[in-house]
Amino acid sequence: MSLPKTTPAWIIEASNGDKPGFENVKFVKEHPVPELGENDCLVQIQAVSLNYRDLVIPKGQYPLPLNLPCVACSDGAGRILAVGSKVTSFEEGDKVVTLFTQQHQHGEPTPDMFGSTLGGTAHGTLRQYAVFPASGLARAPSNLSPTEAGTLTCAPLTAWNALYGLVSKALKPGDTILTQGTGGVSLAAIQFAKAAGATVIATTSSEEKGKRLEKMGADIVINYKKDSSWGETAKRLSPGKTGVDHIVEVGGPGTMAQSLKAIKLGGVISVIGFLGGPPGEKEPSTLEALSAGCIIRGILIGSKEQLVAMNRAIDANNIHPVVDEKIFNLENALEGFEYQWQQKNFGKVVIQLEGPVLGEKEG
Template sequence: MKAVQLTDFGIENFRISEMEKPIPKAYEVLVNIKAVSLNYLDVILANGSFYKDLAFPYTPASDGCGVIASIGDEVTQWEIGDRVAIQYVQNWTKGNIDRESNRVRVAWQTPGVLSEYVCIPEHGLVKAPENLSFEEAATLPIAALTAWHALINQANLRLGQTVLVQGTGGVSLFALQIAKAAGARVIATTSTDEKAERLKALGADAVINYNDYPDWQKNVLSLTDGQGVDITLDVAGADTIAKSLLSVKENGFVGTAGFISGADLPLNIHEHKINMSFLRIQGLAVGSAESFAALNRAIEINDIHPVIDRVFPLEQVQDAYRRLEEGKHVGKIVIKL
């Protein structure tokens, strides 16, 4: 089989290798991976800026979708031919996460899925939505599930509330689509007028260009009669967290869903109204397999289709990573196997 391997830190060090197809052990299934999507996490793992303990050669990527090609002994949940998506936090099957369920993440503690075949424990998969292609379903494991877990499980999104989404990355676009399906009003921020039009086409009720309005939190307040939004997912970290806090109303929810501008958060309890407005700051990192299955049912019922920026062939893996690194994409970047 073919598999992408990283031989050292740096996108230029990706190679396509010929490897032996793995054989599933008891309680494992062999998945023929059809498509993989990339996350910002994949870029910072590859360039060595986040996690230094990778063992080379390293097979990257956490998000994938495929077909079960064979099953090991004692497997009861799946059959050959089932369409499945990868559960990123493998042991988080349901409920709240704990130390045990949080210790195995795909492409950290296990090899990644940028390979024609991978062996996965039977509990580490979910049924792929029937209305999605392999390429679309491959975008769900991290970005879509993070947005779902944040809005539905943590923020308790309700009909008629207002949600602020930030930018045009995967988490933000999924949050927009989920919020609209749930009957919420959505305000979005972005960097260009072209991206603003894309956001409006996806259902955003109002869009703020943060290059034109650097203090965009004031625009958010203006659009909500001075009240602020109920929920926002902050995807940039250092440069945006203060404005996110100033954008939400009393008892508002701010989910930290990324750190593309830095991980050190410059916060002042009084200036940013954390205590006086009873604000909630919630860390986010995907969700359980049970939540993933609920998300997929909602995707089928509402016929939600992920936004894909570009699909690259396996041979252009470096180009796919560089596209994500540039930050000019709208939606998810996918590699087709």
């Protein structure tokens, strides 16, 4: 079987706001596929999911370093078509998912690792074929389809890191967590928390989304548009009225101010996003953070060690990531970008990559 030398791919050419929409993302039919090294795996990518980061990079709104032009996106699931001569952890046919920061194997990340972030400083997943080091892949949970597994790289791993990454404060049965909205990280956090026997307080902007959160297992749902003091409400509704143990903080100044009101003494606020607060909202003061008596921890996705542990838990508890009902394909991928940008989704937006496996006939 001859290995592919080129692949169709979506390339982020620039990061600026001068062009409307996603015109900085271009489709190419023949992007080079690197030669397979002795420690590498050739992967046929079957599904890719979108993150907020993927949308703001071409719009010039991403605050971290980039190395463009670059193949877009970081989340991917697929099957291994070939392995290098020194690869022992995988073999042909294995189902795998990508690691966001390819060099982050365990422990805390170091600055030099950030040159290996997929879809930003290293070529990403929005292509049919890709070569990754074996260390940059993890075995996919056996209970998931490629479409579901294609969502795991960033959002669920971020949620897992938020709840379990600080070992001394790891989520345990009986804890209470607070999630914000219906993005991928928040939904995954709800699933992990319920599997662990924790209580979930979820905030959302609509009654319709609130009902869907309740179906997912949220014990208490607060509509933050109707209750601007939702942080105080969450604390009052928490067991013992002492506050929540974990908060998955996805917003900005506005949500952080309320999170500080909801957290219990010694609790953990995991800051994972920069979606922004209401216009004109001031940053919480140092005194407010001091008074809360909590740990505020920034989350940078997670390591391969955490990804492997999370995938085992997903398999053991038969957890299925929440995928939006509208699925896109490689050719209309930018419609998926726009769909998520307009916040039409509930759960992860997935792009399925069509095409036969090498050596197989289509259909």
